[in-house]
Amino acid sequence: MNPLLTVSGLTRMYGNRVGCRDVSFELWPGGVMGIVGESGSGKSTLLSCLSARLEPTAGRVLYDTREDGPVDIYAMGEPRRRMLMRTDWGIVHQNPRDGLRMGVSAGANVGERLMAVGARHYGEIRAQADDWLRKVEIDGERIDDLPLTFSGGMLQRLQIARNLVTHPRLVFMDEPTGGLDVSVQARLLDLLRRLVTDLGLAAIIVTHDLAVARLLAHRLMVMRRGEVVETGLTDQVLDDPHHPYTQLLVSSVLQP
């Protein structure tokens, strides 16, 4: 078996400033990798580079495609990369408005990926959209409502349904619980954890919330000023931090 994602020496510079530098890791199928760090530490830059949205200055990202095994995502052609992004991958944005089409109904939002990959049977598209709305705990009656009428938590769940409808193998999440109140966060986390386990998804989750990281991630990468300062199993990193910065990060969490 190959690692799903193999990252080596990934560097992204913004002129003279560092976005992220010399990041290397492997992600195996079903594995959940958390990326934590303070804001400005390069988490989102790294995520964009990994998810083929931002070309790195140096380094390679190999993805284990279903057909031809490991392929450099920046060396493959644009059509193939687009296809990959809407079938094998999912991208959950921090702000659901970035990832959703706000002017069309919830059902169309979920069905869009299916239509994009060639589904042309209205009844089947709708049935799948309905099924997925239920899976993310959105009432099936709201399938024809515009996302504008949804609450923040529902929008985030809708975005997740929209991404999972094509059965991706790898999901990128940027602060999936950002901007939600704690009880909604808790439900969303439960849902995410269940979906990730049930579907055997691999995921890369960027967050500054260590509690989210502990709940969802198997492995953790701690970033600071664009560089990975510590990496390891989540519990290991959080319970026994080695790097001074990680120690600071862990000790900064308020205990209620």
Add this chain to the structure above:
Amino acid sequence: MTSAPGYNFAYLDEQTKRMIRRAILKAVAIPGYQVPFGSREMPLPYGWGTGGIQVTAAVIGPEDRLKVIDQGADDTTNAVSIRRFFARTAGVATTERTAAATVIQTRHRIPETPLSEGQILVYQVPIPEPLRWLEPRETETRKMHALADYGAMHVKLYEDIARFGRIATTYDYPVLVNGRYLMRPSPIPKFDNPKMNMNPALQLFGAGREKRIYAVPPYTPVKSLDFEDHPFEIQSWDQACALCGGTDSFLDEVVTDDRGGRIYVCSDTHHCATRRDAVQEAAE
């Protein structure tokens, strides 16, 4: 008839016509592809057919016979003024008979009379980009065209069925030309979409404000988008035309008084008149 003094033949200067013809040739070579061109100021406002009029000016010759229709009618302001424009600046013969015309400039309709080889149909296009409602960035829509990445276009049709139970888009219905490029057929009713398929005439589309020209060459397959379980359908009426009694043409609803009276009449005036003449002759 001779053209008005002081104007070049068909208003535009020869350099401009050459530039537009180059764009048209490229458009014909790549059916459905939007070719950018240097659209000129014309003596009529944007939205009144500046694109169509430039295409017509570039393809028309002294021997041509021009017909201009607006919403199917030969006698509306837009049609009359454009017809007179070319009669004055090019001195070409004009006609209202579809079969007799060699160049037909149209807004919002395709004539009911089937077109034949050698005829040119020029459409006036307000917004040429079919993906615009979906994607506001021009760079992105061009990329989508380049990659034939059209799946998301069905979202619009899905939305129609979810809201209305059927595909409620009735005009400017998106089509796939020659199995490759997605095209906006200009705001013709979807009733006319099947006429574009394998049409023996050359169909040219000009968008003046957006500076784009595209084309459907003769005998090119043009397919309207649809779903397997909601196939493409054209409009139908339960009335016949109040003037000619025809049931096979596109009907306009006309309000006749302020007490709710209304009739349905053919939108293609020449088609309607021909039928009425035929009925009258048969009666005599």
